[in-house]
Amino acid sequence: PLRVETRTARMRVLALVLLGRHVYAFYLPGVAPREYKVGEKVELKVMAKCLSNNLANQVNKLTSIHTQLPYDYYSHRFCKPHGGVKTSAENLGEFLSGDRIENSPQVVLDLTILECNSRYLLFMRRDQYCNVLCQVKLDAGHTAQFKRSIDESYHHNWIVDNIPAASVIDTEAFVTTSYSRGFPVGYYDRVAGKHYLYNHASIVIEYHEAVPNGNRIVGFYVEPFSINHAFVAKATWDGKHAAPPLETCSNTEPMELKRAKDRGLALTKAIKIIYTYDIVWKPSNIKWASRWDIYLSMDNAVPKIVHWFSIINSLMIVLCLTVMIAIILARNLRRDISQYNRLPLDEDIDPAANEETGWKLVHQDVFRPPKTCPMLLCVFIGSGVQVLVMAFATIAFAAVGFISPSNRGSLMFVMLLLFVLMGAFAGYHCARIYKTFKGQRWQRATLATATLFPGGSFFVFVGLDLALASYQGSTGAVPMSTLVTLLCLWFGISVPLVFLGAYLGFRKEPIEFPVKYSNIPRPIPAAPWYLGTSFTIAIGGVLPFGACFVELFFILSSMWMDQYYYVFGFTFLVFAILMITCAEITIVLLYFQLCAEDYLWWWRAFLTSGSTAAYVFLYSTFYFSKLESNLPITYFLFFGYMSIISFGIFLFTGTIGLYAALWFNIVIFRSIKVD
Secondary structure (H helix, E strand, O other): OHHHHHHHHHHHHHHHHHHHHHHHHOOOOOOOOOOEOOOOOEEEEEEOOOOOOOOOOEEOEEEOOOOOOOEEHHHOOOOOOOOOOOEOOOOHHHHHOOOOOEEOOOEEEOOOOOOOOOOEEEEOOEOEEEEEEEEEEEOHHHHHHHHHHHHOOOEEEEEEOOEEOEEEEEOOOOEEEEOOOOEEOEEEEOOOOEEEEOOEEEEEEEEEEEEOOEEEEEEEEEEEEOOOOOEHHHOOOOOOOOOOOEOOOOOOOOOOHHHHOOOOOEOOOOEEEEEEEEEEEEEOOOOHHHOOHHHHOOOOOOOHHHHHHHHHHHHHHHHHHHHHHHHHHHHHHHHHHHHHOOOOOOOOOOHHHHOOOHHHHHOOOOOOOOOOOHHHHHHHHHHHHHHHHHHHHHHHHHHOOOOOOOOOOHHHHHHHHHHHHOHHHHHHHHHHHHHHOOOOOHHHHHHHHHHHHHHHHHHHHHHHHHHHHOOOOEOOOOOHHHHHHHHHHHHHHHHHHHHHHHHHHHHOOOOOOOOOOOOOOOOOOOOOHHHOHHHHHHHHOHHHHHHHHHHHHHHHHHHHOOOOOOOHHHHHHHHHHHHHHHHHHHHHHHHHHHHOOOOOOHHHHHHHHHOHHHHHHHHHHHHHHHHOOOOHHHHHHHHHHHHHHHHHHHHHHHHHHHHHHHHHHHHHHHOOOOO
16 A cells, blocks of 8 residues: 555656646747847737737737728838748637738848848847848839828837837937837928828837847837938939948948938939838847836836826725615614514504615516516526626636737637537526516517627627728728638627527526515605605716726727727726626615505616616717828728727626526515515
8 A cells, every 4th residue: 555655646746747737838829039149030010009929020000099090001101021021821800800910011120131222131149230121112102101191190100029119219309218119210391381192211129138148128119210311322223232321321230210300201203212221130038038127118108106096996986886785784774674574563553664675665666577678678687697607707817818919809709609619607697587587588688688799799890890891902992702711700609609598598497586476566655856856867877887987098099099908907997896786876776766666677777787788888979089180981990999899898797687687586585574
């Protein structure tokens, strides 16, 4: 036995060692470090917003926060790659975001010098200055296109080793470093009344030597300049051979503001543009694991105390509601229940004291199924559960780090995939409630659950897609193959799962209520105005919205202002507080409603907490003014997508409120004695 135990212990130790090796070798997608040796090729991606984590030389789209209308990178006169433009593979999330990944002019970071002036000649840890990329000619149409892009604040962005370039804008007054996605195409000088195009990029790459001859890229900056380049002795260049030297920049030092001053490249009707760049390598003490910190914190542009303020604000709201519910449960309900359960043993007791009043009077009607659209309510509940579980799982995965910012499009892809897989929850809850309502047309209810929210969202998306397709050169419109993929996910996975969940839900017994409802409904007395349906629904969403509006601002900024948002730990806390607030405000208002002898609570409970979505949509209309847009397509895009988001919020917040109200009714009516 001793030998057996010793052998078993050795096997356990060996298993732990092997497991440790496997754990050490495991990396989350997109977060595995890459070390570059001297002479090893490193690739740079040139784009205009964001790219996939492909390793090919690629470009994406030009975007503007003012128009929300993305354009293909090569719709403007930039340097094109040899062999033509080629489209690269993308994931579904990138397609839905409007990204179009294409090859760029060959971008090589190598220690081997390449004799070709149409390539970015970037060499690992070797500084280079005033390299000529290409020369293009602009006619009046191209010039007008660039001017319009500058006026609309279009940006483009570059990526090295899956980190985006920070934009450094140098002026005589100050130097501004922006860690949001992209640097501008150009700028407009209000004094001179001219548009200037950025045609020179001063690139700074920071590296950390983790091990000898093993360099990790930890920082990437681009400082653009506008320079009206000219060759020495007014030489010309055909673009096929080595470019002659430039008299407007030095090949011994990087470009500086004093050299570029008063030499800006003003856009005229017809002009030649020479694109150039510098490259400077700088050692850094930043660890590879911390290189994203400055991007995600936007260089502490938004202090963490702001998010903590949001959490404290939300917790105060929850605390106030919890105290109110505690008072109701500990004082009012306990008093009511003891009064209702008291036996009239003393004949001297005043009969009026034993007269039932308040919420007990509706015990024979409180669980009566709603007469108004019971099937629609069940469909809303099923869809709400689906959206709720999807949102909770997505935020949880993001909070623990499974969704990396280096995996572009991963957040949208995970949301879509989880929504499809949560169809079984939607079918189950719809069927269970519908069976409790004694509904007979369960097939129709299940089909409506499988098609209502995803179908409405899909048709709105297709409408916006058609509107984007009408703009020539825009990449916002997703291709037909992506729409077919969405339909396959919908009808091939989501719909069958909804019917599977409905089948399981109908096999379960209906929800058992503590009291049965009578055949004849009790008349409802007139209630004061502050207990009316419209008023309680209107105020029901105020506190849940107040618990999340601070984080909502940052989320909207991430969606519409091209800013990073990755504080999903705060998001998880705010989401949990939102759910608690929705449940508590519904319970408080439900108690007052029942005390007024109004038992029509099913729809009111759903709409009370669901009205949070109305405040979210109203807040988004206020936020829209920050975009400063005057294009009709921008209005369609913003309010179209915000309508989908608001409807999803309406579904899951309403579902939380209804289930909280149902639980509250079951608890209190189970505690009293009913004759």
